[in-house]
Amino acid sequence: MNRKPLRVALLGFGTVGSSVARILVERPDLATHVQLTHIFNRDVARKRASWVPSSVAWTDNIDELFAAKPDAVVEVVGGVEPAGAWVRRALTQGASVVTANKMLLAAHAPELLHLAATYGAQLRFEAAVAGGVPLIHGVREGLAGDRLTRVAGILNGTSNYILSRMAGSDEPMSVVLDDARKLGYAEADPSADVDGDDAAAKLVVLAGIAFRRHLRLSDIPRQSIRPISSADFRYARRLGCTIRQIAMVETGPQRAGPGSPSRMPARWDGDVRVGNPATPAEERFHAFVGPALVLRGSHFGLNMGANNVVTIAGHYGGENSFSGAGAGGPATAVAVVSDLLSLTQRTHERGEEWPSARVASPPARPYYLRFVVRDRPGILASIAASLAHQRINLDAVLQEPGYPKDALPFVITVEACEEASLKAALDEIAGSDFHAERPLALPMLFDPVAQACATGAPELGEGERP
Amino acid sequence: MNRKPLRVALLGFGTVGSSVARILVERPDLATHVQLTHIFNRDVARKRASWVPSSVAWTDNIDELFAAKPDAVVEVVGGVEPAGAWVRRALTQGASVVTANKMLLAAHAPELLHLAATYGAQLRFEAAVAGGVPLIHGVREGLAGDRLTRVAGILNGTSNYILSRMAGSDEPMSVVLDDARKLGYAEADPSADVDGDDAAAKLVVLAGIAFRRHLRLSDIPRQSIRPISSADFRYARRLGCTIRQIAMVETGPQRAGPGSPSRMPARWDGDVRVGNPATPAEERFHAFVGPALVLRGSHFGLNMGANNVVTIAGHYGGENSFSGAGAGGPATAVAVVSDLLSLTQRTHERGEEWPSARVASPPARPYYLRFVVRDRPGILASIAASLAHQRINLDAVLQEPGYPKDALPFVITVEACEEASLKAALDEIAGSDFHAERPLALPMLFDPVAQACATGAPELGEGERP
Numbered sequence: 001m002n003r004k005p006l007r008v009a010l011l012g013f014g015t016v017g018s019s020v021a022r023i024l025v026e027r028p029d030l031a032t033h034v035q036l037t038h039i040f041n042r043d044v045a046r047k048r049a050s051w052v053p054s055s056v057a058w059t060d061n062i063d064e065l066f067a068a069k070p071d072a073v074v075e076v077v078g079g080v081e082p083a084g085a086w087v088r089r090a091l092t093q094g095a096s097v098v099t100a101n102k103m104l105l106a107a108h109a110p111e112l113l114h115l116a117a118t119y120g121a122q123l124r125f126e127a128a129v130a131g132g133v134p135l136i137h138g139v140r141e142g143l144a145g146d147r148l149t150r151v152a153g154i155l156n157g158t159s160n161y162i163l164s165r166m167a168g169s170d171e172p173m174s175v176v177l178d179d180a181r182k183l184g185y186a187e188a189d190p191s192a193d194v195d196g197d198d199a200a201a202k203l204v205v206l207a208g209i210a211f212r213r214h215l216r217l218s219d220i221p222r223q224s225i226r227p228i229s230s231a232d233f234r235y236a237r238r239l240g241c242t243i244r245q246i247a248m249v250e251t252g253p254q255r256a257g258p259g260s261p262s263r264m265p266a267r268w269d270g271d272v273r274v275g276n277p278a279t280p281a282e283e284r285f286h287a288f289v290g291p292a293l294v295l296r297g298s299h300f301g302l303n304m305g306a307n308n309v310v311t312i313a314g315h316y317g318g319e320n321s322f323s324g325a326g327a328g329g330p331a332t333a334v335a336v337v338s339d340l341l342s343l344t345q346r347t348h349e350r351g352e353e354w355p356s357a358r359v360a361s362p363p364a365r366p367y368y369l370r371f372v373v374r375d376r377p378g379i380l381a382s383i384a385a386s387l388a389h390q391r392i393n394l395d396a397v398l399q400e401p402g403y404p405k406d407a408l409p410f411v412i413t414v415e416a417c418e419e420a421s422l423k424a425a426l427d428e429i430a431g432s433d434f435h436a437e438r439p440l441a442l443p444m445l446f447d448p449v450a451q452a453c454a455t456g457a458p459e460l461g462e463g464e465r466p
Numbered sequence: 467m468n469r470k471p472l473r474v475a476l477l478g479f480g481t482v483g484s485s486v487a488r489i490l491v492e493r494p495d496l497a498t499h500v501q502l503t504h505i506f507n508r509d510v511a512r513k514r515a516s517w518v519p520s521s522v523a524w525t526d527n528i529d530e531l532f533a534a535k536p537d538a539v540v541e542v543v544g545g546v547e548p549a550g551a552w553v554r555r556a557l558t559q560g561a562s563v564v565t566a567n568k569m570l571l572a573a574h575a576p577e578l579l580h581l582a583a584t585y586g587a588q589l590r591f592e593a594a595v596a597g598g599v600p601l602i603h604g605v606r607e608g609l610a611g612d613r614l615t616r617v618a619g620i621l622n623g624t625s626n627y628i629l630s631r632m633a634g635s636d637e638p639m640s641v642v643l644d645d646a647r648k649l650g651y652a653e654a655d656p657s658a659d660v661d662g663d664d665a666a667a668k669l670v671v672l673a674g675i676a677f678r679r680h681l682r683l684s685d686i687p688r689q690s691i692r693p694i695s696s697a698d699f700r701y702a703r704r705l706g707c708t709i710r711q712i713a714m715v716e717t718g719p720q721r722a723g724p725g726s727p728s729r730m731p732a733r734w735d736g737d738v739r740v741g742n743p744a745t746p747a748e749e750r751f752h753a754f755v756g757p758a759l760v761l762r763g764s765h766f767g768l769n770m771g772a773n774n775v776v777t778i779a780g781h782y783g784g785e786n787s788f789s790g791a792g793a794g795g796p797a798t799a800v801a802v803v804s805d806l807l808s809l810t811q812r813t814h815e816r817g818e819e820w821p822s823a824r825v826a827s828p829p830a831r832p833y834y835l836r837f838v839v840r841d842r843p844g845i846l847a848s849i850a851a852s853l854a855h856q857r858i859n860l861d862a863v864l865q866e867p868g869y870p871k872d873a874l875p876f877v878i879t880v881e882a883c884e885e886a887s888l889k890a891a892l893d894e895i896a897g898s899d900f901h902a903e904r905p906l907a908l909p910m911l912f913d914p915v916a917q918a919c920a921t922g923a924p925e926l927g928e929g930e931r932p
Binding site: 019023027126132133134135136137139140142143144145146297302314317318319320321323325330331333334336337338339340341342345 | 485489493592598599600601602603604605606607608609610611612613763765768780782783784785786788789790791794796797799800801802803804805806807808811
């Protein structure tokens with residue numbers, strides 16, 4: 001075990017990159033394992049930091065960096081290109097890569113994993129999902145003995161900040177979003193966060209971690225949180241719920257393959273592929289990204305601010321939950337440095353591959369339907385008739401006082417139904433002329449564990465703030 | 467990687483053992499990695515299960531089992547002996563051991579780890595702390611890049627069931643404990659659970675996982691939850707808190723060693739020892755097991771029923787939290803099977819050792835002091851004077867209406883003070899003749915992360931139950 005330290009080149013010296021360098025500099029105990037040799041950044045003169053030892057070469061010439069033949073490359077540049085070209089170049093010359101780049105992985109994970117396997121390099125990405133939350137090892141090794149069935153999480157801190165603050169304050173989204181921008185939680189253009197693209201990319205990586213399968217990013221259905229109003233939180237509370245942006249993937253219906261003893265998606269356990277991999281055509285997953293009703297006492301409902309939380313459900317072990325800082329330089333850098341250290345420990349791992357799998361239409365679910373109407377007699381009857389045409393059962397009708405007659409929000413919850421039926425009913429309903437806003441449909445995501453947690457938590461709602 | 471499957475002998479066919487066998491039988495995809503060859507149990511004829519393949523040999527003769535030279539032994543018998551003798555025997559003949567036995571590890575981990583290293587065997591124990599929660603890999607590898615500073619958890623499901631139910635119901639402990647026995651959450655003699663011995667043993671293992679140091683079980687201070695009354699929950703709520711049995715270990719004050727650049731406890735990162743290990747004499751940890759006031763909105767305050775939760779704080783990454791089923795056959799069995807699979811993947815790990823470390827007196831902390839008195843004038847003045855003698859500052863005095871004059875509970879909270887000063891003051895106070903019950907002192911364990919979580923959670927306390 002007395003190998004030379006791993007020679008590491010750092011691509012990108014922004015928030016995460018500088019935190020990675022900081023940990024490596026501040027922990028001399030790591031020096032025998034990991035040695036930072038190069039830092040690459042555009043306009044590097046502007047970036048140079050005096051606390052970085054003089055032994056580190058600063059460069060803005062990528063060729064110079066690769067010519068030095070680093071053992072490992074840390075890619076914290078972000079974006080699909082040119083980061084992707086640099087990652088390919090590193091792997092092709094046999095350098096292992098540690099990356100925090102969810103967009104690159106969501107787009108090209110299968111290709112990059114194949115490249116790594118081909119050239120005997122490793123590709124590590126603990127930092128790409130839920131920043132500092134140590135998911136990969138816990139899931140891959142700690143839960144290897146289980147059969148995972150569902151992975152769900154709050155993976156976008158910006159959306160969670162917005163929704164958890166709206167839930168507590170009655171403020172409109174525009175006000176909260178402005179504040180989020182001022183506090184640095186949201187970018188000038190928050191589309192990637194609030195419309196679900198960021199969470200969808202992370203979900204592709206998370207599905208890879210949990211099931212070793214690749215879902216196509218464009219196949220992940222996503223819904224924006226933009227239409228959520230303070231009225232929605234008021235109605236959600238009436239239902240014992242709140243609203244969060246949830247990213248979820250679960251094992252879906254499997255087409256029975258001839259002579260296939262297990263139709264569970266095959267998984268890798270530890271580092272050796274185990275199981276009886278179904279052919280890709282057989283495998284389907286349900287996936288979803290968007291605002292959903294969750295129980296207030298569940299791990300999701302209790303998750304506040306920019307924190308991330310991921311729950312993993314298994315056939316044997318039930319549900320486990322991991323939570324922590326989803327972003328931020330130091331927390332993400334811990335994941336990167338941990339990956340670097342794992343490269344020094346596990347040098348003989350066989351590369352893994354992620355075969356593609358399909359995203360199937362969602363299972364039947366209960367939904368929350370919110371209408372904003374110009375009030376007049378007959379609206380409820382008309383909506384109820386359209387739902388009945390599709391054989392969708394109403395569960396509850398809620399109408400809170402205090403709203404204007406010309407923009408009156410009210411809510412109907414419906415029992416579990418197919419998405420296609422719901423869509424047909426809503427298309428018919430949307431044809432009426434009483435709408436002041438487009439109808440909103442949110443899935444209600446309850447699961448037994450979350451419900452048990454909520455039921456067991458009576459002390460939380462006794463009129464005092466925790 | 468085309469090795470023969472690991473030949474596994476199972477010691478103990480109770481709840482966990484039979485679940486381990488069940489997973490191995492139900493997952494044929496594991497057969498190329500792990501092969502169950504023997505099941506040992508006393509009075510084995512009574513245990514024999516028809517769903518176990520006939521290739522498995524059942525025995526109540528331990529010599530027969532060891533004569534078969536298994537590659538690995540799963541020890542789920544529990545108790546220090548004879549389990550300890552069997553684990554030693556396995557390691558000595560080069561068989562790796564997977565155990566769920568916290569009592570054995572708390573008593574003898576250093577010796578067993580040394581034995582494993584000496585004979586080239588592995589010792590794995592993911593199942594020994596927080597049953598199904600995949601802690602070890604997450605902490606060891608996922609957080610290897612951080613400097614851990616504190617590990618705290620709710621590790622005893624029985625105590626948490628009792629306290630979380632008392633918090634919500636106003637029932638006295640005797641009633642809740644009786645129900646817990648009926649539901650199978652508590653044993654006829656619940657001492658090990660409620661007095662903290664079970665959590666203390668798990669804490670010793672958790673400290674080993676996080677810091678690779680061994681704390682002596684008898685050194686861990688522990689306090690029983692037995693004196694907690696429904697009045698305590700009422701007062702705790704007034705303070706925004708609730709009460710949980712917490713097990714906690716944190717890096718303590720270090721004596722400066724000459725020329726030691728880092729006085730942080732050295733850790734292992736990945737599998738290679740890194741750092742500048744201080745000599746054992748330099749290392750001290752704070753440890754505590756017992757009921758404590760925690761914020762209602764914190765991970766601890768929100769943990770209900772028999773669930774376990776563990777939070778890990780690091781210098782760089784802040785706090786991460788893991789939660790899930792702390793016990794139960796299938797969840798614990800997932801941890802055992804995961805450990806077995808990891809043995810098939812990582813065959814060349816160097817054995818680790820846990821040098822001893824000392825438990826230091828706790829840091830200065832704020833405390834919750836509850837008195838039950840026969841009311842008369844001058845009591846508060848007398849108590850305040852005793853606290854003042856020790857230079858302990860009062861923070862709040864709380865007295866709720868509705869209690870009888872001859873057994874009146876009231877609460878004083880005090881600012882952070884040394885345990886020794888508090889003890890001196892309480893000794894003086896206990897000498898007075900106005901007490902109807904022995905005074906109770908509980909530490910108030912708040913940390914910035916938990917506080918931020920609580921502050922960010924206004925939607926939880928609006929008069930409705932989540």
